[in-house]
Amino acid sequence: MYPMSDDFVINKTPIEMGKNSLVKIYVGKLPSGNKIYINSTVFRSEKKGPVVLLLAGMHGDEIDGVEILRQFLRNFAPVTLKRGSLIVIPLLNIFGFLHISRDVPDGKDVNRSFPGSKFGSLASRVASSLTTHILPQADIILDFHTGGTGKYNFPQIRYSNGDIESQELGKVFNAPFLISKPIIAKSLRKVVNKAGKPILVYEAGEAQRRDEHAINLGLRGISRVLAHLDMINFEDQTEFPIIHLSGSGWRRASQAGFFIPLKKSGDPVKKGEVLGKIQDLADPIEYPVKSLRDGFVIGNSFSSIVYQGDALYHIGYY
Numbered sequence: 001m002y003p004m005s006d007d008f009v010i011n012k013t014p015i016e017m018g019k020n021s022l023v024k025i026y027v028g029k030l031p032s033g034n035k036i037y038i039n040s041t042v043f044r045s046e047k048k049g050p051v052v053l054l055l056a057g058m059h060g061d062e063i064d065g066v067e068i069l070r071q072f073l074r075n076f077a078p079v080t081l082k083r084g085s086l087i088v089i090p091l092l093n094i095f096g097f098l099h100i101s102r103d104v105p106d107g108k109d110v111n112r113s114f115p116g117s118k119f120g121s122l123a124s125r126v127a128s129s130l131t132t133h134i135l136p137q138a139d140i141i142l143d144f145h146t147g148g149t150g151k152y153n154f155p156q157i158r159y160s161n162g163d164i165e166s167q168e169l170g171k172v173f174n175a176p177f178l179i180s181k182p183i184i185a186k187s188l189r190k191v192v193n194k195a196g197k198p199i200l201v202y203e204a205g206e207a208q209r210r211d212e213h214a215i216n217l218g219l220r221g222i223s224r225v226l227a228h229l230d231m232i233n234f235e236d237q238t239e240f241p242i243i244h245l246s247g248s249g250w251r252r253a254s255q256a257g258f259f260i261p262l263k264k265s266g267d268p269v270k271k272g273e274v275l276g277k278i279q280d281l282a283d284p285i286e287y288p289v290k291s292l293r294d295g296f297v298i299g300n301s302f303s304s305i306v307y308q309g310d311a312l313y314h315i316g317y318y
Contacts, residue, residue: 008051008085010040011133018046020078025129027094028122036095038129041073041088049084050229053138054222055130056089058111058145058188059103060096064205065144068218084231087138092130095122100208102148112184114191131191140169140198142225143188144218146205151311153299154265155204155217160189166198171242172228173200173221176266177298179245179316200225206302245316248298253278253306255287263313267297275313278306293317 008015010023024037054072056065069090076086091097095104103109108123116127135141147153156177159166170178183190192199202221204214220236227234253259261276263269269291278287289312299314306312 015042015044017044019044025133027129043078043081043086045081045083047083050139051085051137053087053141056144057091057093060093060101061207062146064146064211064214066090068144068215080232112186114186114188141192143201145203146207149207150302152206153203156298158201160193169198170200172225174240178242248316250311251313253310253312256307259306263297265297265300270294
């Protein structure tokens, strides 16, 4: 099913079967002169098998994904790897992380910069480093994200429309929601999908905040996928029911004012059901925010004061 070649080279560094290595990929440097590298920890078993890339920190302010892979690295024992190889990158966007920012300092989004260019913007250079040095070796990619600042994502796996292999791996991961999404231009998902490789995007929690539930589900999901691929031994007695959704959309504020939420992420909703209300500051008028279709709340805003057009509830639907 997966390539079984002995050849394994990252950034001109060959790594033999049965060996482990930390490979540093140079990206650029700060105005201070300090050089920035992508740190890739590689584990190779003595038996051929799939190569799984675990990736986090695409957006520098998404802490939960970074913490999931930090904990994974701290607790993983290389001798337990039965076959295949692991590439673990806990923090891709070091520039954004240093600035506690979703983007790099020039304001560009790494996940809208693929496949990237080594002569382009900072975001493009980060994307290029991953595309050039890491992705050719990976057979399966698990990419870890959170919601944006002030926006919470209920734990969910996203995969590309029509990607059956990713869909099946998403079921194995066993997050509460499994959501089919269209491919976004210049995203990592598009590059990986074009290469014919499965990719799962785990979305859970909120930027700049630590969510233990999201972290624990992420770690559990990794173990489930690796066990499914016969790469590690792992028994999980808690199979969660999965709600499979075909798409999603944001319910936005039609008016400005104070937002009073009535629903929370994870809740089922019906078309026409009131999700919350917006109260005018100067006029005693309440504007209901209603769901436009049946589905589930898969994400929500924590903003108490909203402007017209602000995203309030992310509704996933069948």
